[in-house]
Amino acid sequence: MNSQKIAMRVMAVYSVKGGVGKTTSALNLAMLSSLQGRRTLLFDLDSQGAATWMLNGGLPKAHKADMRRMLKGKDLDARLLDTRYKNLMLWPNGPEHADLSLELAEMKHATERLARLLERLEGQFDEVVLDCPPGLGLVADNIFEAAHDILMPLIPAPLSLRAALQVRDALAARPKAPRMSAFLSMVDRRRGLHRQFVEEHGAELPELLPEWIPASSEIExxxxxxxxxxxxxxxxxxxQAYYRLWRAIHVPLAD
Ligand SMILES: Nc1ncnc2c1ncn2[C@@H]1O[C@H](COP(=O)(O)OP(=O)(O)OP(=O)(O)O)[C@@H](O)[C@H]1O
Ligand SMILES: [Mg+2]
Known part of the structure:
Protein backbone atom coordinates (compact mmCIF):
# COMPACT_ATOMS: atom_id res chain seq x y z
CA MET A 1 0.00 0.00 0.00
CA ASN A 2 1.29 3.46 -0.85
CA SER A 3 1.31 5.58 2.19
CA GLN A 4 0.84 9.28 2.56
CA LYS A 5 3.29 10.99 4.86
CA ILE A 6 1.08 12.71 7.39
CA ALA A 7 2.88 14.76 9.99
CA MET A 8 -0.12 15.24 12.24
CA ARG A 9 -2.79 12.65 12.00
CA VAL A 10 -6.36 13.76 12.73
CA MET A 11 -8.77 11.02 13.76
CA ALA A 12 -12.41 11.79 14.49
CA VAL A 13 -14.40 9.44 16.69
CA TYR A 14 -17.75 10.24 15.23
CA SER A 15 -21.30 9.00 14.82
CA VAL A 16 -24.64 10.54 14.00
CA LYS A 17 -25.90 8.68 17.03
CA GLY A 18 -25.50 9.63 20.68
CA GLY A 19 -24.42 7.37 23.51
CA VAL A 20 -22.56 4.82 21.38
CA GLY A 21 -19.13 5.10 23.01
CA LYS A 22 -17.53 8.00 21.13
CA THR A 23 -16.07 9.77 24.15
CA THR A 24 -14.96 6.54 25.81
CA SER A 25 -13.21 5.48 22.62
CA ALA A 26 -11.69 8.89 21.87
CA LEU A 27 -10.27 9.03 25.37
CA ASN A 28 -8.79 5.55 25.31
CA LEU A 29 -7.40 5.85 21.79
CA ALA A 30 -5.81 9.19 22.68
CA MET A 31 -4.41 7.59 25.83
CA LEU A 32 -2.90 4.73 23.83
CA SER A 33 -1.45 7.11 21.31
CA SER A 34 0.25 9.08 24.08
CA LEU A 35 1.50 5.88 25.69
CA GLN A 36 3.14 5.02 22.36
CA GLY A 37 5.12 8.23 22.68
CA ARG A 38 3.09 10.19 20.15
CA ARG A 39 2.44 13.80 21.09
CA THR A 40 -1.32 13.66 21.30
CA LEU A 41 -4.12 16.18 21.54
CA LEU A 42 -7.59 15.13 22.60
CA PHE A 43 -9.87 17.75 21.11
CA ASP A 44 -13.22 17.94 22.89
CA LEU A 45 -15.70 19.18 20.29
CA ASP A 46 -18.73 18.40 22.40
CA SER A 47 -20.11 21.09 24.70
CA GLN A 48 -21.29 18.35 27.06
CA GLY A 49 -17.58 18.38 27.92
CA ALA A 50 -17.45 14.70 28.93
CA ALA A 51 -13.86 14.21 27.75
CA THR A 52 -12.88 17.45 29.49
CA TRP A 53 -14.48 16.25 32.67
CA MET A 54 -12.63 12.94 32.46
CA LEU A 55 -9.24 14.53 31.88
CA ASN A 56 -9.53 17.79 33.76
CA GLY A 57 -12.56 17.59 36.04
CA GLY A 58 -14.26 20.26 33.89
CA LEU A 59 -13.30 23.58 32.36
CA PRO A 60 -10.77 25.58 34.34
CA LYS A 61 -12.32 28.67 35.93
CA ALA A 62 -10.10 31.08 34.06
CA HIS A 63 -10.89 29.50 30.72
CA LYS A 64 -12.52 32.14 28.57
CA ALA A 65 -15.61 30.87 26.86
CA ASP A 66 -15.06 32.87 23.70
CA MET A 67 -15.65 30.21 21.11
CA ARG A 68 -15.24 32.55 18.17
CA ARG A 69 -11.77 33.66 19.22
CA MET A 70 -10.92 30.03 19.74
CA LEU A 71 -12.12 29.05 16.31
CA LYS A 72 -10.01 31.80 14.83
CA GLY A 73 -6.99 30.27 16.52
CA LYS A 74 -6.41 33.20 18.88
CA ASP A 75 -4.36 32.58 22.05
CA LEU A 76 -3.79 29.02 20.96
CA ASP A 77 -1.32 28.10 23.66
CA ALA A 78 -3.61 29.31 26.42
CA ARG A 79 -6.38 27.06 25.05
CA LEU A 80 -4.41 23.88 25.36
CA LEU A 81 -4.33 22.19 28.73
CA ASP A 82 -1.72 19.81 30.03
CA THR A 83 -3.11 16.63 31.52
CA ARG A 84 -1.64 14.43 34.22
CA TYR A 85 -0.51 12.06 31.46
CA LYS A 86 2.74 12.36 29.53
CA ASN A 87 2.35 13.35 25.85
CA LEU A 88 -1.38 14.01 26.24
CA MET A 89 -2.90 17.45 25.98
CA LEU A 90 -6.52 18.53 25.99
CA TRP A 91 -8.50 21.08 24.06
CA PRO A 92 -11.28 21.54 26.60
CA ASN A 93 -14.95 22.21 26.11
CA GLY A 94 -17.96 22.54 28.36
CA PRO A 95 -21.50 23.82 28.69
CA GLU A 96 -20.11 27.29 29.48
CA HIS A 97 -18.96 27.55 25.88
CA ALA A 98 -21.25 28.90 23.20
CA ASP A 99 -22.85 26.41 20.86
CA LEU A 100 -20.30 25.53 18.22
CA SER A 101 -22.72 25.22 15.32
CA LEU A 102 -24.30 28.61 16.05
CA GLU A 103 -20.89 30.26 16.20
CA LEU A 104 -19.76 28.58 13.01
CA ALA A 105 -22.92 29.62 11.20
CA GLU A 106 -21.97 33.26 11.64
CA MET A 107 -18.39 32.90 10.47
CA LYS A 108 -16.83 33.05 7.02
CA HIS A 109 -15.44 29.75 5.70
CA ALA A 110 -17.79 28.09 8.14
CA THR A 111 -17.07 24.53 7.04
CA GLU A 112 -13.27 24.90 7.18
CA ARG A 113 -12.74 26.48 10.55
CA LEU A 114 -11.62 23.36 12.36
CA ALA A 115 -9.26 22.32 9.56
CA ARG A 116 -7.67 25.76 9.55
CA LEU A 117 -7.34 25.75 13.30
CA LEU A 118 -5.69 22.34 13.30
CA GLU A 119 -3.25 23.45 10.60
CA ARG A 120 -1.91 25.92 13.11
CA LEU A 121 -1.10 23.06 15.47
CA GLU A 122 1.02 21.20 12.87
CA GLY A 123 4.41 20.42 14.35
CA GLN A 124 3.12 20.51 17.89
CA PHE A 125 1.34 17.14 17.78
CA ASP A 126 1.67 13.80 16.04
CA GLU A 127 -1.92 12.80 16.65
CA VAL A 128 -5.17 14.69 17.18
CA VAL A 129 -8.20 12.74 18.35
CA LEU A 130 -11.52 14.54 17.97
CA ASP A 131 -14.25 13.65 20.43
CA CYS A 132 -17.28 14.59 18.35
CA PRO A 133 -20.84 15.47 19.27
CA PRO A 134 -23.49 13.35 17.55
CA GLY A 135 -25.38 14.51 14.47
CA LEU A 136 -24.90 15.85 10.97
CA GLY A 137 -24.69 19.58 10.16
CA LEU A 138 -22.09 22.30 10.28
CA VAL A 139 -19.98 20.75 13.04
CA ALA A 140 -19.92 17.44 11.16
CA ASP A 141 -18.94 19.27 7.95
CA ASN A 142 -15.98 20.73 9.82
CA ILE A 143 -15.04 17.31 11.14
CA PHE A 144 -15.20 15.74 7.67
CA GLU A 145 -13.06 18.54 6.29
CA ALA A 146 -10.42 18.31 9.02
CA ALA A 147 -10.06 14.57 9.68
CA HIS A 148 -7.94 11.98 7.89
CA ASP A 149 -9.92 9.21 9.53
CA ILE A 150 -13.51 8.92 10.67
CA LEU A 151 -13.86 6.15 13.20
CA MET A 152 -17.40 5.22 14.02
CA PRO A 153 -18.51 3.18 17.05
CA LEU A 154 -21.60 1.07 16.35
CA ILE A 155 -23.83 -0.67 18.84
CA PRO A 156 -24.70 -4.13 17.52
CA ALA A 157 -28.33 -3.30 16.67
CA PRO A 158 -30.19 -2.98 13.35
CA LEU A 159 -30.50 0.82 13.42
CA SER A 160 -26.74 1.16 13.68
CA LEU A 161 -26.33 0.04 10.10
CA ARG A 162 -28.63 2.86 8.99
CA ALA A 163 -26.55 5.37 10.91
CA ALA A 164 -23.34 4.07 9.33
CA LEU A 165 -24.79 4.21 5.82
CA GLN A 166 -25.97 7.75 6.46
CA VAL A 167 -22.41 8.79 7.28
CA ARG A 168 -21.05 6.92 4.27
CA ASP A 169 -23.52 8.83 2.03
CA ALA A 170 -22.58 12.14 3.61
CA LEU A 171 -18.90 11.39 2.98
CA ALA A 172 -19.50 10.16 -0.57
CA ALA A 173 -21.11 13.50 -1.43
CA ARG A 174 -17.85 15.31 -0.68
CA PRO A 175 -15.12 15.96 -3.24
CA LYS A 176 -12.40 14.74 -0.88
CA ALA A 177 -13.52 12.51 1.94
CA PRO A 178 -11.64 11.09 4.90
CA ARG A 179 -11.32 7.35 5.29
CA MET A 180 -14.20 5.83 7.21
CA SER A 181 -13.94 2.82 9.51
CA ALA A 182 -16.47 1.42 11.93
CA PHE A 183 -16.22 -0.93 14.90
CA LEU A 184 -18.66 -2.57 17.25
CA SER A 185 -18.76 -1.01 20.68
CA MET A 186 -20.27 -2.19 23.99
CA VAL A 187 -20.50 -5.76 22.75
CA ASP A 188 -22.23 -8.11 25.18
CA ARG A 189 -20.87 -11.47 24.14
CA ARG A 190 -23.58 -13.43 25.93
CA ARG A 191 -26.25 -11.94 23.72
CA GLY A 192 -24.72 -13.03 20.42
CA LEU A 193 -25.94 -9.82 18.74
CA HIS A 194 -22.41 -9.08 17.73
CA ARG A 195 -22.04 -12.20 15.59
CA GLN A 196 -25.56 -11.74 14.25
CA PHE A 197 -24.79 -8.14 13.26
CA VAL A 198 -21.63 -9.17 11.41
CA GLU A 199 -23.42 -12.04 9.65
CA GLU A 200 -26.36 -9.89 8.59
CA HIS A 201 -24.65 -6.62 7.76
CA GLY A 202 -20.95 -7.34 7.31
CA ALA A 203 -21.25 -7.50 3.51
CA GLU A 204 -23.07 -4.16 3.33
CA LEU A 205 -20.50 -2.53 5.52
CA PRO A 206 -16.97 -3.42 4.41
CA GLU A 207 -15.74 -0.52 6.56
CA LEU A 208 -16.56 -2.58 9.66
CA LEU A 209 -13.31 -3.62 11.32
CA PRO A 210 -13.01 -7.09 12.89
CA GLU A 211 -11.79 -5.45 16.11
CA TRP A 212 -14.54 -4.73 18.65
CA ILE A 213 -14.89 -3.39 22.17
CA PRO A 214 -16.65 -5.45 24.84
CA ALA A 215 -19.24 -4.05 27.23
CA SER A 216 -17.14 -3.89 30.35
CA SER A 217 -17.55 -2.93 33.96
CA GLU A 218 -13.97 -1.56 33.98
CA ILE A 219 -15.00 0.89 31.27
CA GLU A 220 -18.12 1.86 33.20
CA GLN A 240 -6.49 -4.93 25.16
CA ALA A 241 -9.48 -4.52 22.84
CA TYR A 242 -8.76 -0.80 22.55
CA TYR A 243 -5.13 -1.59 21.88
CA ARG A 244 -6.06 -3.91 19.00
CA LEU A 245 -8.39 -1.24 17.62
CA TRP A 246 -5.66 1.39 17.87
CA ARG A 247 -3.26 -0.83 15.93
CA ALA A 248 -5.88 -1.63 13.31
CA ILE A 249 -6.55 2.00 12.49
CA HIS A 250 -2.91 2.90 12.49
CA VAL A 251 -2.16 1.35 9.12
CA PRO A 252 -0.96 3.99 6.65
CA LEU A 253 -3.60 5.81 4.69
CA ALA A 254 -3.79 4.84 1.04
CA ASP A 255 -2.97 7.53 -1.53
N1 LIG B 1 -17.48 -0.69 26.22
C1 LIG B 1 -18.26 -0.16 27.19
N2 LIG B 1 -18.68 -0.92 28.22
C2 LIG B 1 -19.47 -0.41 29.19
N3 LIG B 1 -19.90 0.86 29.21
C3 LIG B 1 -19.51 1.67 28.21
C4 LIG B 1 -18.67 1.21 27.14
N4 LIG B 1 -18.47 2.24 26.28
C5 LIG B 1 -19.14 3.28 26.81
N5 LIG B 1 -19.75 2.95 27.95
C6 LIG B 1 -20.60 3.82 28.80
O1 LIG B 1 -21.73 4.21 28.02
C7 LIG B 1 -22.06 5.57 28.22
C8 LIG B 1 -21.98 6.32 26.89
O2 LIG B 1 -20.65 6.27 26.42
P1 LIG B 1 -19.95 7.56 25.78
O3 LIG B 1 -20.15 8.76 26.64
O4 LIG B 1 -18.56 7.17 25.44
O5 LIG B 1 -20.84 7.71 24.46
P2 LIG B 1 -20.91 8.92 23.45
O6 LIG B 1 -21.16 8.33 22.10
O7 LIG B 1 -19.71 9.78 23.58
O8 LIG B 1 -22.20 9.71 23.97
P3 LIG B 1 -22.66 11.19 23.54
O9 LIG B 1 -23.26 11.06 22.17
O10 LIG B 1 -23.63 11.57 24.60
O11 LIG B 1 -21.44 12.06 23.51
C9 LIG B 1 -21.07 6.09 29.27
O12 LIG B 1 -21.66 6.01 30.53
C10 LIG B 1 -19.90 5.10 29.18
O13 LIG B 1 -19.22 4.98 30.40
MG1 LIG C 1 -19.53 11.85 23.92
Whole structure:
Protein backbone atom coordinates (compact mmCIF):
# COMPACT_ATOMS: atom_id res chain seq x y z
CA MET A 1 0.00 0.00 0.00
CA ASN A 2 1.29 3.46 -0.85
CA SER A 3 1.31 5.58 2.19
CA GLN A 4 0.84 9.28 2.56
CA LYS A 5 3.29 10.99 4.86
CA ILE A 6 1.08 12.71 7.39
CA ALA A 7 2.88 14.76 9.99
CA MET A 8 -0.12 15.24 12.24
CA ARG A 9 -2.79 12.65 12.00
CA VAL A 10 -6.36 13.76 12.73
CA MET A 11 -8.77 11.02 13.76
CA ALA A 12 -12.41 11.79 14.49
CA VAL A 13 -14.40 9.44 16.69
CA TYR A 14 -17.75 10.24 15.23
CA SER A 15 -21.30 9.00 14.82
CA VAL A 16 -24.64 10.54 14.00
CA LYS A 17 -25.90 8.68 17.03
CA GLY A 18 -25.50 9.63 20.68
CA GLY A 19 -24.42 7.37 23.51
CA VAL A 20 -22.56 4.82 21.38
CA GLY A 21 -19.13 5.10 23.01
CA LYS A 22 -17.53 8.00 21.13
CA THR A 23 -16.07 9.77 24.15
CA THR A 24 -14.96 6.54 25.81
CA SER A 25 -13.21 5.48 22.62
CA ALA A 26 -11.69 8.89 21.87
CA LEU A 27 -10.27 9.03 25.37
CA ASN A 28 -8.79 5.55 25.31
CA LEU A 29 -7.40 5.85 21.79
CA ALA A 30 -5.81 9.19 22.68
CA MET A 31 -4.41 7.59 25.83
CA LEU A 32 -2.90 4.73 23.83
CA SER A 33 -1.45 7.11 21.31
CA SER A 34 0.25 9.08 24.08
CA LEU A 35 1.50 5.88 25.69
CA GLN A 36 3.14 5.02 22.36
CA GLY A 37 5.12 8.23 22.68
CA ARG A 38 3.09 10.19 20.15
CA ARG A 39 2.44 13.80 21.09
CA THR A 40 -1.32 13.66 21.30
CA LEU A 41 -4.12 16.18 21.54
CA LEU A 42 -7.59 15.13 22.60
CA PHE A 43 -9.87 17.75 21.11
CA ASP A 44 -13.22 17.94 22.89
CA LEU A 45 -15.70 19.18 20.29
CA ASP A 46 -18.73 18.40 22.40
CA SER A 47 -20.11 21.09 24.70
CA GLN A 48 -21.29 18.35 27.06
CA GLY A 49 -17.58 18.38 27.92
CA ALA A 50 -17.45 14.70 28.93
CA ALA A 51 -13.86 14.21 27.75
CA THR A 52 -12.88 17.45 29.49
CA TRP A 53 -14.48 16.25 32.67
CA MET A 54 -12.63 12.94 32.46
CA LEU A 55 -9.24 14.53 31.88
CA ASN A 56 -9.53 17.79 33.76
CA GLY A 57 -12.56 17.59 36.04
CA GLY A 58 -14.26 20.26 33.89
CA LEU A 59 -13.30 23.58 32.36
CA PRO A 60 -10.77 25.58 34.34
CA LYS A 61 -12.32 28.67 35.93
CA ALA A 62 -10.10 31.08 34.06
CA HIS A 63 -10.89 29.50 30.72
CA LYS A 64 -12.52 32.14 28.57
CA ALA A 65 -15.61 30.87 26.86
CA ASP A 66 -15.06 32.87 23.70
CA MET A 67 -15.65 30.21 21.11
CA ARG A 68 -15.24 32.55 18.17
CA ARG A 69 -11.77 33.66 19.22
CA MET A 70 -10.92 30.03 19.74
CA LEU A 71 -12.12 29.05 16.31
CA LYS A 72 -10.01 31.80 14.83
CA GLY A 73 -6.99 30.27 16.52
CA LYS A 74 -6.41 33.20 18.88
CA ASP A 75 -4.36 32.58 22.05
CA LEU A 76 -3.79 29.02 20.96
CA ASP A 77 -1.32 28.10 23.66
CA ALA A 78 -3.61 29.31 26.42
CA ARG A 79 -6.38 27.06 25.05
CA LEU A 80 -4.41 23.88 25.36
CA LEU A 81 -4.33 22.19 28.73
CA ASP A 82 -1.72 19.81 30.03
CA THR A 83 -3.11 16.63 31.52
CA ARG A 84 -1.64 14.43 34.22
CA TYR A 85 -0.51 12.06 31.46
CA LYS A 86 2.74 12.36 29.53
CA ASN A 87 2.35 13.35 25.85
CA LEU A 88 -1.38 14.01 26.24
CA MET A 89 -2.90 17.45 25.98
CA LEU A 90 -6.52 18.53 25.99
CA TRP A 91 -8.50 21.08 24.06
CA PRO A 92 -11.28 21.54 26.60
CA ASN A 93 -14.95 22.21 26.11
CA GLY A 94 -17.96 22.54 28.36
CA PRO A 95 -21.50 23.82 28.69
CA GLU A 96 -20.11 27.29 29.48
CA HIS A 97 -18.96 27.55 25.88
CA ALA A 98 -21.25 28.90 23.20
CA ASP A 99 -22.85 26.41 20.86
CA LEU A 100 -20.30 25.53 18.22
CA SER A 101 -22.72 25.22 15.32
CA LEU A 102 -24.30 28.61 16.05
CA GLU A 103 -20.89 30.26 16.20
CA LEU A 104 -19.76 28.58 13.01
CA ALA A 105 -22.92 29.62 11.20
CA GLU A 106 -21.97 33.26 11.64
CA MET A 107 -18.39 32.90 10.47
CA LYS A 108 -16.83 33.05 7.02
CA HIS A 109 -15.44 29.75 5.70
CA ALA A 110 -17.79 28.09 8.14
CA THR A 111 -17.07 24.53 7.04
CA GLU A 112 -13.27 24.90 7.18
CA ARG A 113 -12.74 26.48 10.55
CA LEU A 114 -11.62 23.36 12.36
CA ALA A 115 -9.26 22.32 9.56
CA ARG A 116 -7.67 25.76 9.55
CA LEU A 117 -7.34 25.75 13.30
CA LEU A 118 -5.69 22.34 13.30
CA GLU A 119 -3.25 23.45 10.60
CA ARG A 120 -1.91 25.92 13.11
CA LEU A 121 -1.10 23.06 15.47
CA GLU A 122 1.02 21.20 12.87
CA GLY A 123 4.41 20.42 14.35
CA GLN A 124 3.12 20.51 17.89
CA PHE A 125 1.34 17.14 17.78
CA ASP A 126 1.67 13.80 16.04
CA GLU A 127 -1.92 12.80 16.65
CA VAL A 128 -5.17 14.69 17.18
CA VAL A 129 -8.20 12.74 18.35
CA LEU A 130 -11.52 14.54 17.97
CA ASP A 131 -14.25 13.65 20.43
CA CYS A 132 -17.28 14.59 18.35
CA PRO A 133 -20.84 15.47 19.27
CA PRO A 134 -23.49 13.35 17.55
CA GLY A 135 -25.38 14.51 14.47
CA LEU A 136 -24.90 15.85 10.97
CA GLY A 137 -24.69 19.58 10.16
CA LEU A 138 -22.09 22.30 10.28
CA VAL A 139 -19.98 20.75 13.04
CA ALA A 140 -19.92 17.44 11.16
CA ASP A 141 -18.94 19.27 7.95
CA ASN A 142 -15.98 20.73 9.82
CA ILE A 143 -15.04 17.31 11.14
CA PHE A 144 -15.20 15.74 7.67
CA GLU A 145 -13.06 18.54 6.29
CA ALA A 146 -10.42 18.31 9.02
CA ALA A 147 -10.06 14.57 9.68
CA HIS A 148 -7.94 11.98 7.89
CA ASP A 149 -9.92 9.21 9.53
CA ILE A 150 -13.51 8.92 10.67
CA LEU A 151 -13.86 6.15 13.20
CA MET A 152 -17.40 5.22 14.02
CA PRO A 153 -18.51 3.18 17.05
CA LEU A 154 -21.60 1.07 16.35
CA ILE A 155 -23.83 -0.67 18.84
CA PRO A 156 -24.70 -4.13 17.52
CA ALA A 157 -28.33 -3.30 16.67
CA PRO A 158 -30.19 -2.98 13.35
CA LEU A 159 -30.50 0.82 13.42
CA SER A 160 -26.74 1.16 13.68
CA LEU A 161 -26.33 0.04 10.10
CA ARG A 162 -28.63 2.86 8.99
CA ALA A 163 -26.55 5.37 10.91
CA ALA A 164 -23.34 4.07 9.33
CA LEU A 165 -24.79 4.21 5.82
CA GLN A 166 -25.97 7.75 6.46
CA VAL A 167 -22.41 8.79 7.28
CA ARG A 168 -21.05 6.92 4.27
CA ASP A 169 -23.52 8.83 2.03
CA ALA A 170 -22.58 12.14 3.61
CA LEU A 171 -18.90 11.39 2.98
CA ALA A 172 -19.50 10.16 -0.57
CA ALA A 173 -21.11 13.50 -1.43
CA ARG A 174 -17.85 15.31 -0.68
CA PRO A 175 -15.12 15.96 -3.24
CA LYS A 176 -12.40 14.74 -0.88
CA ALA A 177 -13.52 12.51 1.94
CA PRO A 178 -11.64 11.09 4.90
CA ARG A 179 -11.32 7.35 5.29
CA MET A 180 -14.20 5.83 7.21
CA SER A 181 -13.94 2.82 9.51
CA ALA A 182 -16.47 1.42 11.93
CA PHE A 183 -16.22 -0.93 14.90
CA LEU A 184 -18.66 -2.57 17.25
CA SER A 185 -18.76 -1.01 20.68
CA MET A 186 -20.27 -2.19 23.99
CA VAL A 187 -20.50 -5.76 22.75
CA ASP A 188 -22.23 -8.11 25.18
CA ARG A 189 -20.87 -11.47 24.14
CA ARG A 190 -23.58 -13.43 25.93
CA ARG A 191 -26.25 -11.94 23.72
CA GLY A 192 -24.72 -13.03 20.42
CA LEU A 193 -25.94 -9.82 18.74
CA HIS A 194 -22.41 -9.08 17.73
CA ARG A 195 -22.04 -12.20 15.59
CA GLN A 196 -25.56 -11.74 14.25
CA PHE A 197 -24.79 -8.14 13.26
CA VAL A 198 -21.63 -9.17 11.41
CA GLU A 199 -23.42 -12.04 9.65
CA GLU A 200 -26.36 -9.89 8.59
CA HIS A 201 -24.65 -6.62 7.76
CA GLY A 202 -20.95 -7.34 7.31
CA ALA A 203 -21.25 -7.50 3.51
CA GLU A 204 -23.07 -4.16 3.33
CA LEU A 205 -20.50 -2.53 5.52
CA PRO A 206 -16.97 -3.42 4.41
CA GLU A 207 -15.74 -0.52 6.56
CA LEU A 208 -16.56 -2.58 9.66
CA LEU A 209 -13.31 -3.62 11.32
CA PRO A 210 -13.01 -7.09 12.89
CA GLU A 211 -11.79 -5.45 16.11
CA TRP A 212 -14.54 -4.73 18.65
CA ILE A 213 -14.89 -3.39 22.17
CA PRO A 214 -16.65 -5.45 24.84
CA ALA A 215 -19.24 -4.05 27.23
CA SER A 216 -17.14 -3.89 30.35
CA SER A 217 -17.55 -2.93 33.96
CA GLU A 218 -13.97 -1.56 33.98
CA ILE A 219 -15.00 0.89 31.27
CA GLU A 220 -18.12 1.86 33.20
CA UNK A 221 -16.02 2.42 36.28
CA UNK A 222 -13.59 4.73 34.52
CA UNK A 223 -16.22 7.48 34.66
CA UNK A 224 -16.00 7.28 38.44
CA UNK A 225 -12.22 7.04 38.74
CA UNK A 226 -11.71 9.40 35.78
CA UNK A 227 -8.73 7.30 34.71
CA UNK A 228 -8.93 5.69 31.25
CA UNK A 229 -9.00 1.91 31.42
CA UNK A 230 -6.06 1.72 29.00
CA UNK A 231 -3.96 3.50 31.61
CA UNK A 232 -5.42 2.09 34.82
CA UNK A 233 -5.74 -1.55 33.75
CA UNK A 234 -3.71 -2.05 30.59
CA UNK A 235 -4.00 -5.84 30.80
CA UNK A 236 -7.78 -5.91 31.11
CA UNK A 237 -9.87 -7.31 28.28
CA UNK A 238 -11.28 -3.85 27.53
CA UNK A 239 -7.86 -2.18 27.38
CA GLN A 240 -6.49 -4.93 25.16
CA ALA A 241 -9.48 -4.52 22.84
CA TYR A 242 -8.76 -0.80 22.55
CA TYR A 243 -5.13 -1.59 21.88
CA ARG A 244 -6.06 -3.91 19.00
CA LEU A 245 -8.39 -1.24 17.62
CA TRP A 246 -5.66 1.39 17.87
CA ARG A 247 -3.26 -0.83 15.93
CA ALA A 248 -5.88 -1.63 13.31
CA ILE A 249 -6.55 2.00 12.49
CA HIS A 250 -2.91 2.90 12.49
CA VAL A 251 -2.16 1.35 9.12
CA PRO A 252 -0.96 3.99 6.65
CA LEU A 253 -3.60 5.81 4.69
CA ALA A 254 -3.79 4.84 1.04
CA ASP A 255 -2.97 7.53 -1.53
N1 LIG B 1 -17.48 -0.69 26.22
C1 LIG B 1 -18.26 -0.16 27.19
N2 LIG B 1 -18.68 -0.92 28.22
C2 LIG B 1 -19.47 -0.41 29.19
N3 LIG B 1 -19.90 0.86 29.21
C3 LIG B 1 -19.51 1.67 28.21
C4 LIG B 1 -18.67 1.21 27.14
N4 LIG B 1 -18.47 2.24 26.28
C5 LIG B 1 -19.14 3.28 26.81
N5 LIG B 1 -19.75 2.95 27.95
C6 LIG B 1 -20.60 3.82 28.80
O1 LIG B 1 -21.73 4.21 28.02
C7 LIG B 1 -22.06 5.57 28.22
C8 LIG B 1 -21.98 6.32 26.89
O2 LIG B 1 -20.65 6.27 26.42
P1 LIG B 1 -19.95 7.56 25.78
O3 LIG B 1 -20.15 8.76 26.64
O4 LIG B 1 -18.56 7.17 25.44
O5 LIG B 1 -20.84 7.71 24.46
P2 LIG B 1 -20.91 8.92 23.45
O6 LIG B 1 -21.16 8.33 22.10
O7 LIG B 1 -19.71 9.78 23.58
O8 LIG B 1 -22.20 9.71 23.97
P3 LIG B 1 -22.66 11.19 23.54
O9 LIG B 1 -23.26 11.06 22.17
O10 LIG B 1 -23.63 11.57 24.60
O11 LIG B 1 -21.44 12.06 23.51
C9 LIG B 1 -21.07 6.09 29.27
O12 LIG B 1 -21.66 6.01 30.53
C10 LIG B 1 -19.90 5.10 29.18
O13 LIG B 1 -19.22 4.98 30.40
MG1 LIG C 1 -19.53 11.85 23.92
Missing amino acids: RQTVSRVPVTFAQPRSEAA
